[in-house]
Amino acid sequence: MSERSWLLQFPDQELLLEAVDRARETGLKVLDAYAPYPIEGLQQRVGGPVTRTSWLIFLAGLSGAALGFALCSWSAVWAYPFQIGGTPLFSWPAFLPITFECGVLLAALTAFVSVFAQAGLPRYHHPLFDFEAFRAASYNGFFLQVRGDYEAARQLGGVFHAE
Amino acid sequence: MKWIEGRHTPETVSARIAGVILQPPHQRLWWQLLGLSALGVLWLVVSIGVLLYRGIGVWGVNRPVGWGLAIVNFVWWIGIGHAGTLISAILLLARQEWRTSINRFAEAMTLFAVCCAGLFPLLHLGRPWYFYWLAPYPNRMLLWPNWRSPLIWDFFAVSTYLTVSLLFWYLGLVPDLAVMRDRATSLWQRRIYGFFALGWRGSSRHWSVHQRAYLLLACLATPLVVSVHSIVSLDFAAALVPGWHSTIFPPFFVAGAIFSGFAMVVTLVIPLRYLFSLQDFITERHLDAMAKMLLLTSILVSYGYLCEGFCAWYSGLRPEISTALDRFQGVYAPIYWVLLLGNSLAPLCFFWPAARRNIRVLLVVSVLINIGMWTERFIIVVQSLSHEFLPAAWRLYTPTIWDWGLYAGTLALFSFLMLLFVRFLPVLSISELSKQAVEESHE
């Protein structure tokens, strides 16, 4: 029999967590777990690649700030210098608010984009949506998707949906 | 500590909140209010049209008061908008669990308030069709904006704020849109919600990246809240006008923004919880917590007033002292008394727990606070300009019907957008409340 994935539904998060643990013990491959809200420790147990986006966002913020400051300095000192109120051309204190805002903006955009990039969204068509019951994943149900032996999967408990 | 009342599970939470959209109560009232605000939006369009066709002269601005209701309203709306980001971001970082009952609603309020606010810098330009000259873009004239001007900082700050608020709001909304998609009863509902839900499945991986980004955005939004209204305050503090040129302005304005924003949240959330039967989620304890925030920020704002007065006196400069005294003795003095009543006196009642939990008191005081904060902006903008350095140039400002019309129009626009929001989008954060319900049921 080929490796098939199975979808299991649990009524609450404790059962889901137990099932994840047991699934790994019985050698089933845990593909994914679904819940209406984030559950601590779930992702570690599920495993899966972890990308460090924090550094990326931090770098994006820095470069945004640098870009902002550079734009101000370049345009005020070289590209379009003009005398304003006796202030020096390189009036860097005045550039700071813009620098800050540019940094925050780029960091926020990066964070936002990274969420959906990492989550693989938008993805409107997913095999799981064929299951009527899966609808509850967003508000009511706790689902576990495993691959492997049918029998072992069945023993995890919960409501069993075939794939 | 239990914040949610009643025994709630994720199912009941989502059913209740989604039910507001799927089986909307008070339909007729909603339509009536929508109709009224639509009329108001129409009036807004007319006011804008008259302004663009005839010129800034239809307002009451003159020499020396070059900024009138337009800038007053701009700062007022932006201030109101800050509450949403504060609730979402700062309270998250401070691990205040009661934020989950109001954050979605407050974030939406932020967005709409910033939209309303953003109209004013555009419209108050003498030549608004050239507004894009404030943006740095390569052009044939080889011109760049003047970076030293606080208005350019404003441009960057407010657009960043709008963008980040929008991103933050949407990020938090995606899981709830998935809920709506899944609970939707009609095909079109499912399609539209599904489109905006981006295919969210609630996978733990999704949640993991979501939560990290959410936290990071909260970390970014926190200094943003402080910086944006500080930059808006620098519009005034960086000028040399007596009554504006005060270093207390950035923190004073930020405190005032949080103050007015929370007041607006309270004003709106009280009818909301009543009409949509959300008392389980927005409990008296939540109101109590918000009232405490109001009290705290009221004290901060009052400190700001004292500081202004003290600094004016301590400076020994006649223009500063004269402008400060004119607030009490001049033509605008009654407005200043309203300001003190609404901002410094009325919120003091929140020292009493009974007042903090009394719906009527909360409603009245929050409205007074918003009125008080509006008059504070009026006093800061208008009274200072009317009473500057040269007595020969002192002159009063009287708003015209188009000044008020534009303001009323933005109130209508705000109401219009809020009405649409409560009708079509989940007013509370379903996923966060679900989690909170589960956690509290374990305690």
Place this chain on the structure above:
Amino acid sequence: MLTGALGRRTFLQLLSGGALALMAGCSPRPRGELLPYVVAPEAGEEQQIFATALPYLGMARGMLVESVAGRPIKIDGNPSHPASLGGSDIYAQAALFDLFDEKRLRMPLRSGRPAAFRQMLDEVKGWLGAGAEGLHILTRTVASPALQAAISALGARWHRYDPIWPVSLACRRPAHLRAPLQPCLVAFDADPLGMHPEHLRLAREWSALRPRLYVLESTPTLTGGRARQRHGLPPVEVERGLWALAARFGMAPAPEGEVRVEPAWLDRVEAELKRGDGLLLAGETLSPQAQALALRLNRRLNAPVDVLPALDQHLLSPNESLHELEGALQAGEVKVLLILEGNPVYERPQFANYLSRAGLTLHHSRVANETSQLCHWVLPASHELESWGDLRAYDGLLSLVQPLIQPLHQSTSGLELLARLKGDERDGYALIRDFWRGRPWDESLRRGFLEGSHSRPLEWSEREPGAAPAPVPETVLIFRPDAGVVDGQLAGNAWLQECPRPFSKLVWGNAVQLGRATAESLGVANGDLLELKVGQQSCTLPAWVEAWQPEGTLAVHFGFGGERGGYDVYPLRAEDAWQAAVGVRKVEGRVLPISTQAHHQLDGRAILQTEAAAVEVDLYGEKAPSESEAWGMVIDLEACIGCNACTVACQVENNIPTVGPAEAARGRELHWIRVDRYDHGERVDFQPVPCQHCENAPCEKVCPVGATMHSHDGLNQMVYNRCVGTRYCANNCPYKVRRFNFFDYWGRGSKGEAPSPPLNLGWFEGEPKNPEVTVRDRGVMEKCTYCVQRISAARIGADKENRAIADGEVVTACQAACPSQAIVFGNLADSGSRVARARSDRRNFALLGELNTKPRTTYLSRPNEVD
């Protein structure tokens, strides 16, 4: 004698001249006729300057008019002419508006319908037949010898009426008293710096001399503003003060009863006069006896007063002359009445009753007014700037009036009209050349006046002054001409209507002025309505509190009413009196007069003095010394008399639109330089405030798009086409010199707000523009530019000749206009320039200098009284 009919040729000439004139400004002036002031006309030269004379109170002041491409664009004083000495006033500056006024009559009207000039001549001939029996002519004060000769040649009976008669009645015959200013001046209701035909010369002399000035007056005047000691008293008390002073010199019996003038003032003045360098000035509103006493006292003090004959050869007063005409009308003797200029129906309302008794009435006028409506014929009159003639100044100096442009409409000058009535078809040029035969024409035309033509002093003795007048217990209403529209003739001039009156800063209307205590006793504040009753006539006006109006008196200014805006007070004025007993009561209602300055107090700020706090630490650090050009300006607050000539001159030079009464009421007038008034103890000070061109300009810092920046030569530049109109710069300017175009003020009223009738005075439509300065869009900020167009022109000229710009080569409009030379402009980098030297004066201070704006415009403070 009237000869045959007007030739067809002449009629066609007139008609074609009119058609030509309809292309306003396109027709060049006839070559070879006009001679410019400085340079002989060259082929193709665009800009030229011509000398001519413009009247004020009927008498000439020499002016230089700049013409570009055949169109006059700017008027300034003629430095060679003794009556102006290069200075000008608001009336001369604003004369261009009257020339191009859209409300001017364009063609002759018969009973309100266009008709031919020739038809008028026929009709007149029909009434008069061959002689001039039954022809009466009513004119204003005529100071033109050519016109006087023409009237005499017609053989008509000549009457005169003028609401203002600026002559001295000290002697039995009307005279002009003239004296060089002395180091000590004592003025009794005299206003040499303000309402005087020679006020330009007097202001210049006063500024050079800075005499010790002591003033008694019954209403605030510019002269009183400059006084060391000034007291406001009712008119009769001013006269009694004069008698009290004369008594101290033994020249007159002391006044009986209490004299309200302070003894300290009398002591002081007596001591000053005894030093031997004093001069008394008595205004023409005083009684003839008072004027005579002043002249007698002057002679006793050996003051060099010359008695010159009045220019008008009439012996009767205007009042008596008009009565004579009314008598003739009543008796049915008047077949044809020709009214040259003026508006007697408006100025003397009862005259209307008599006017209908004439057979045929003709009104020769520039605009249609109350008199025109009652006359059969209305004939368009040419403006001085488009006609030939001559005119005498106050001292008799004869000037030529030359046109700067062909007549814009089918109008005639007074000379031409009278000639036509005689059957003479020559144009004005031929007529005046004929009259001037034997006199040096070219030189007089070029220079602006006929050398040596001033009047010779006469040996007339003064009247008997008699005893002092008795005190008057009742409230007195004082009549004065308005500082802007004078007698009402200039009420159609938007520039003058919008020019703030020196003391009240009122625009677009008048009010009744009263002192603080008087206002309190009546229970009125600014804007409350008061009903004034003089005899049978009553008039209701809004009140305006004026600290310097003596208690127990009320002052009103005539020249308003009807389409002019404001309130007509001529009906209250009987027989040309300057004051009258009045009954006052408060009535319901409120109309707030429009004022451009609401607050006069200094509020304890060092705005006028040198004690401005110095800046301790300059965070910007020291700047490198300026380059070769560093423009700066110094304004002498002691010299500034507050006449507002700079304001209107700037408006004319820089195409500043008027905004109308509604906008002015909202505080949106656009004057780039304004004159602020401050009450300062016993003093009133005037402070002109243009853009200070700060080196650390607060406005430059806050403009988001960089529409205002600093040039290398120190100008704060305003780039109109970059301005998006945030008005942040105006907010951040502590001097409030930036002006915003809230509406499209040049537009045809569709985007702005046209004032509702009756104040639609040809609003905006006809205002002439200077081609060297652009016109600003709606939504754009504007402000004083140090007349950058003049700086650029000078720089171009200097570059062409490979030299630097010399000191005095660039003269800003305000500097040129100022009659007392209070404004000095030039290159600060040139250590020998006037402005650099003025800046090193110890009186020099920067307005609001403690803000570290480092303004390039600084002030010389007015010193406190020094004994």
